[in-house]
Amino acid sequence: MRFTTIVAAAAAPLALGAVLLGTAGQASAAVVAPAAVTLTAQASGTVTAHTHQNGVADTTDVSGPGTTDSPGGPVWAYDNLERTITATPLGGNQWQVTVGSQGSYKAFADPRTGQAWDGNGPVKGTVTYQVTTTGTPDARNLGGQSDPALHSGDLISALFGGASLQVTGSSYNFTYQLNGQPYSQAS
Numbered sequence: 001m002r003f004t005t006i007v008a009a010a011a012a013p014l015a016l017g018a019v020l021l022g023t024a025g026q027a028s029a030a031v032v033a034p035a036a037v038t039l040t041a042q043a044s045g046t047v048t049a050h051t052h053q054n055g056v057a058d059t060t061d062v063s064g065p066g067t068t069d070s071p072g073g074p075v076w077a078y079d080n081l082e083r084t085i086t087a088t089p090l091g092g093n094q095w096q097v098t099v100g101s102q103g104s105y106k107a108f109a110d111p112r113t114g115q116a117w118d119g120n121g122p123v124k125g126t127v128t129y130q131v132t133t134t135g136t137p138d139a140r141n142l143g144g145q146s147d148p149a150l151h152s153g154d155l156i157s158a159l160f161g162g163a164s165l166q167v168t169g170s171s172y173n174f175t176y177q178l179n180g181q182p183y184s185q186a187s
Contacts, residue, residue, distance in 0.1 A: 045088075045089045046086060046087065046088045046089070047086070047087045047137040047138065047139060047159070048084060048085070048086045048087075048139065049084075049085045049137075049139035049141075049142045049159055050082070050083065050084050050085075050139075050142075050144075051083050051085070051142045051143060051144060051145065051146040051155065052081070052082055052083070052144060052145050052146065053079075053080075053081050053083060053145075053146050053147070053148045053150070054080045054081075054145075054148060055078050055079075055080070055148035056078060056079040056080075056081055056148045057070055057072065057075045057078060057148070058075065058076060058077040058078060058079050058105055058107075058111075058123075059072045059073035059074060059075055059076070060073060060074055060076050060111035060112075060114075060185070061073060061074070062074060062076075062111060062112060062113060062114045063114050064109065064110075064113055064114015064115050065114065065115065065116060066108060066109030066110065066114055066115050066116035066117060067109045067114050072151070074109075074114060075109075076107055076108065076109040076110065076111040076114070077105040077106055077107035077108065077109070077111070078105070078106055078148075079101075079103055079104065079105045079106075079123055080103045080104050080105075080106075081101045081102065081103035081123070082101070082102050082103055083099055083100065083101050083146070083155060084099070084100040085097065085098070085099050085100075085142070085155055085156065085159055086098045086100070087137040087156075087159060087160075090130070092132075093132050093133060093134055094130065094131070094132050094168075095130070095131050095132075095133065095137070096128065096129070096130055097128070097129045097130075097131055097137075097156050097159075098126055098127070098128045098129075099126065099127045099128075099129075099152040099155060099156065100125075100126050101123070101124065101125050101126070101127075101174070102122075102123070102124045103122070103123055103124075104120060104121065104122055104123060105120060105121060105122075105123045105176060106120045107119040107120060107178075110178070111176075111178075111183065111185075112178075112183065119178060119179065121176060121177040121178065122176070122177050123174060123175070123176045124174070124175055125172065125173055125174030125175060125185075126172065126173055126174075127152040127170065127171070127172040128170065128171050128172070129152075129153070129156060129167050129169065129170045130167070130168050130169040130170070131156065131160075131165045131166065131167050131168070132165070132166045132168060133160055133163050133164060133165045133166070134163060134164075135160035135161050135162075135163025135164075135165070136160065136161070136163075137159045137160050138159070138161060139159070141158050141159055141160070141161050142155065142158055142159055146158075152172075153165075153167070170187075171186075171187050172185070172186060172187050173185075173186040173187075174186070
């Protein structure tokens with residue numbers, strides 16, 4: 001199991017440089033109004049926040065003449081995403097945090113081949129982390145619109161007020177429609 005620690009400056013939780021996972025990213029011709037920040041504190045202590053990102057770099061593990069390089073891997077598209085971040089306490093300063101994403105992608109390369117390709121369509125997926133932190137999640141820490149450079153791990157750190165996080169497990173699953181056919185990226 002891989003352990004990653006994120007340390008963020010408390011004064012600037014949204015200016016995080018740590019990248020846990022490069023997830024789907026895209027720009028879309030459609031403009032989506034920013035979601036309102038919502039706080040859901042249920043009896044279980046679960047906290048849910050919503051934010052919007054436009055122009056998120058979407059990566060693949062296949063490089064080619066159509067992709068562009070990035071620290072998170074070859075970029076093939078830019079995404080326009082509504083994000084729902086849910087933090088559920090597990091006890092002992094441990095949380096299960098899920099980042100749900102739904103929106104659209106605008107491709108300039110085929111993620112399966114790396115060849116130049118012009119396409120667009122829907123994207124939907126989740127990234128789930130198990131984190132240990134002494135921080136407390138607060139939906140007000142995320143704005144209705146977030147910087148497209150922030151990855152899922154960055155959004156989680158912001159949700160917890162920039163507190164140090166130790167990630168003890170993660171998984172992701174994203175599904176796209178490419179030329180009417182489903183294409184999935186998962187771990």
